[in-house]
Amino acid sequence: MTQAQPEDAKRKRGAKKAPRFSREQADVRRSMLIEAATRCLSVGGIGAFTIDRICKEAGVSRGLINHHFESLDGLLVEVYKSSLYASVNNQIDEAKRRRAEASGWPPEAALAALVRSNFAPEYFSRENLLIWLSLWGEIAVNARLKAAHRELYDAYRAELAEDIAAVAVERGRQVDASALARNFIALVDGLWLEWCLDESVVTPQAAEAAGFEMLEAQVGPLRDS
Amino acid sequence: MTQAQPEDAKRKRGAKKAPRFSREQADVRRSMLIEAATRCLSVGGIGAFTIDRICKEAGVSRGLINHHFESLDGLLVEVYKSSLYASVNNQIDEAKRRRAEASGWPPEAALAALVRSNFAPEYFSRENLLIWLSLWGEIAVNARLKAAHRELYDAYRAELAEDIAAVAVERGRQVDASALARNFIALVDGLWLEWCLDESVVTPQAAEAAGFEMLEAQVGPLRDS
DNA sequence: GCTCTTGTTGTACGAACGTTCAACAAGCAT
DNA sequence: ATGCTTGTTGAACGTTCGTACAACAAGAGC
Numbered sequence: 001m002t003q004a005q006p007e008d009a010k011r012k013r014g015a016k017k018a019p020r021f022s023r024e025q026a027d028v029r030r031s032m033l034i035e036a037a038t039r040c041l042s043v044g045g046i047g048a049f050t051i052d053r054i055c056k057e058a059g060v061s062r063g064l065i066n067h068h069f070e071s072l073d074g075l076l077v078e079v080y081k082s083s084l085y086a087s088v089n090n091q092i093d094e095a096k097r098r099r100a101e102a103s104g105w106p107p108e109a110a111l112a113a114l115v116r117s118n119f120a121p122e123y124f125s126r127e128n129l130l131i132w133l134s135l136w137g138e139i140a141v142n143a144r145l146k147a148a149h150r151e152l153y154d155a156y157r158a159e160l161a162e163d164i165a166a167v168a169v170e171r172g173r174q175v176d177a178s179a180l181a182r183n184f185i186a187l188v189d190g191l192w193l194e195w196c197l198d199e200s201v202v203t204p205q206a207a208e209a210a211g212f213e214m215l216e217a218q219v220g221p222l223r224d225s
Numbered sequence: 226m227t228q229a230q231p232e233d234a235k236r237k238r239g240a241k242k243a244p245r246f247s248r249e250q251a252d253v254r255r256s257m258l259i260e261a262a263t264r265c266l267s268v269g270g271i272g273a274f275t276i277d278r279i280c281k282e283a284g285v286s287r288g289l290i291n292h293h294f295e296s297l298d299g300l301l302v303e304v305y306k307s308s309l310y311a312s313v314n315n316q317i318d319e320a321k322r323r324r325a326e327a328s329g330w331p332p333e334a335a336l337a338a339l340v341r342s343n344f345a346p347e348y349f350s351r352e353n354l355l356i357w358l359s360l361w362g363e364i365a366v367n368a369r370l371k372a373a374h375r376e377l378y379d380a381y382r383a384e385l386a387e388d389i390a391a392v393a394v395e396r397g398r399q400v401d402a403s404a405l406a407r408n409f410i411a412l413v414d415g416l417w418l419e420w421c422l423d424e425s426v427v428t429p430q431a432a433e434a435a436g437f438e439m440l441e442a443q444v445g446p447l448r449d450s
Numbered sequence: 451g452c453t454c455t456t457g458t459t460g461t462a463c464g465a466a467c468g469t470t471c472a473a474c475a476a477g478c479a480t
Numbered sequence: 481a482t483g484c485t486t487g488t489t490g491a492a493c494g495t496t497c498g499t500a501c502a503a504c505a506a507g508a509g510c
Contacts, residue, residue: 019505019506019507020458020459020504020505020506021457021458021459021505021506022457022458022506022507023456023457023458023505023506023507024457024458025457026457029457029458044366045362045363045365045366046271046272046362047271047366050496050497050498051497051498051499052496052497052498060458060459061458061459061460062459062460062461062498062499063458063459063460063461063499063500063501064457064458064459065498065499066498066499066500067457067458068457071498071499072497072498072499130365133361133362133365134362134365136358136361136362136418136422137270137271137358137359137361137362138270139422140270140355140358140359140421140422141269141270141272146422146423149422149423150422150423153419153422153423153426157426179431179435182419182426182427183412183416183435183438185415185419186412186415186416186418186419186427186435187408187411187412187415188415189414189415189418189419190410190411190412190413190414190415190416190418191408191411191415193361193411193414193415193418194378194407194410194411194414196365197361197364197365197371197374197375197378198371198374198375198378201378201382201407202407202411206404210404210408210411213408213442214439217438217439217442244475244476244477245474245475245476245488245489246475246476246487246488246489247476247477247487247488248475248476248477248486248487248488249487249488250487251487254487254488275466275467275468276467276468276469277466277467277468285488285489286488286489286490287468287469287489287490287491288469288470288471288488288489288490288491289487289488289489290468290469291468291469291470292487292488293487296468296469297467297468297469
């Protein structure tokens with residue numbers, strides 16, 4: 001308590017006040033704001049996506065959002081791209097990579113890996129779900145978000161269909177890969193939704209099992225190999 | 226243009242002004258407000274759920290909502306009960322009725338009817354979907370809505386599980402009915418969601434087919450009988 | 451130490467928000 | 481006609497919203 005703080009010593013010696021704020025590179029500050037905005041979204045839903053709350057969460061003043069983003073709506077699009085777009089695109093890229101190096105990854109292993117990534121703790125988390133949920137409600141209303149969403153889902157659906165088709169061809173099965181991919185995505189989103197609204201109904205393990213069951217009903221076993 | 230309107234004739238004769246508003250029974254007015262609020266929700270999402278817009282949509286003055294409901298939040302709960310709770314409970318009641326009169330409805334027919342009701346145009350409609358979507362985002366945040374939602378989904382899941390179990394028992398199949406019911410509901414909600422965010426991805430017919438496929442993979446054929 | 455650039459602050463503003471309530475009038479009872 | 485009940489109105493309030501912008505200061509360059 002009586003011990004001199006480093007700041008105090010500094011102030012005594014140089015008679016300098018502690019800086020009231022620190023300057024950051026534009027992209028660093030943008031990331032900070034996006035992260036703070038994401039945190040607001042995951043806690044209070046779209047109703048908490050406000051200039052005041054986001055700036056308070058980020059520990060900056062009210063004027064900064066409009067300095068780094070064209071508007072609050074622009075920040076929302078960035079949040080979408082940063083938290084959802086990025087992670088899904090990550091899954092797509094990894095799937096493409098696995099499919100490219102055909103030697104190490106037989107089709108069923110690649111498909112199984114893609115399925116599992118949907119239920120990995122880093123994606124299938126409660127905070128991620130609340131972000132999805134909040135954004136879904138906005139996508140239906142916001143044209144810019146809707147465009148971004150369609151592009152993303154089309155890409156993911158296509159990649160998933162490719163992986164499914166690869167397994168089906170290898171096993172000589174007749175499968176409507178794009179319909180199955182669409183249904184699988186619907187099931188995953190639905191399970192996320194159920195979990196988000198009532199976590200006692202489903203566990204990540206049960207959700208993963210349900211996902212595999214849907215695919216295996218059409219392309220045969222994927223897990224035990 | 227120069228033709229006398231009925232109102233004008235009336236006014237001339239009796240020197241009476243047209244009534245500025247009409248009085249309604251409390252429950253009638255409440256229904257009007259709930260319907261107007263629902264319309265706002267289905268068009269503009271939760272962001273359009275405001276006193277001003279709802280009253281304008283209903284054609285009444287700003288003060289009326291707080292006269293008939295404890296608050297705007299209370300109105301939201303009523304919207305939930307009126308548009309979702311009611312329709313799902315309707316499905317549950319019909320399913321119970323079918324299961325009661327065992328003579329006319331063999332288990333597989335009862336289950337098929339329950340499945341089909343999920344994709345009937347009166348439920349699987351674009352405006353209904355936007356209402357669901359808006360409310361989902363609120364359920365995750367609003368304690369009162371969350372409680373109502375859990376009660377409703379528990380009831381629906383239980384009824385669906387009963388219908389599934391009845392078919393499984395009849396056919397001597399070993400099925401985890403409650404898990405299958407949960408997965409089915411997740412699939413349906415997911416398909417609704419996909420359709421809502423991008424209507425070109427799925428049709429109601431394809432959605433219904435996907436629902437049947439999931440169940441038939443475990444309990445056997447349901448449609449061709 | 452000094453200047454300059456520019457990231458940051460914080461106030462100001464109008465609009466929209468939910469809520470309250472005194473005044474009003476529609477329509478039934480008399 | 482007249483009075484009474486009460487559903488309805490609309491202004492007013494304080495708050496919060498998104499945005500704009502002049503003033504400020506942190507930190508690099510010299």
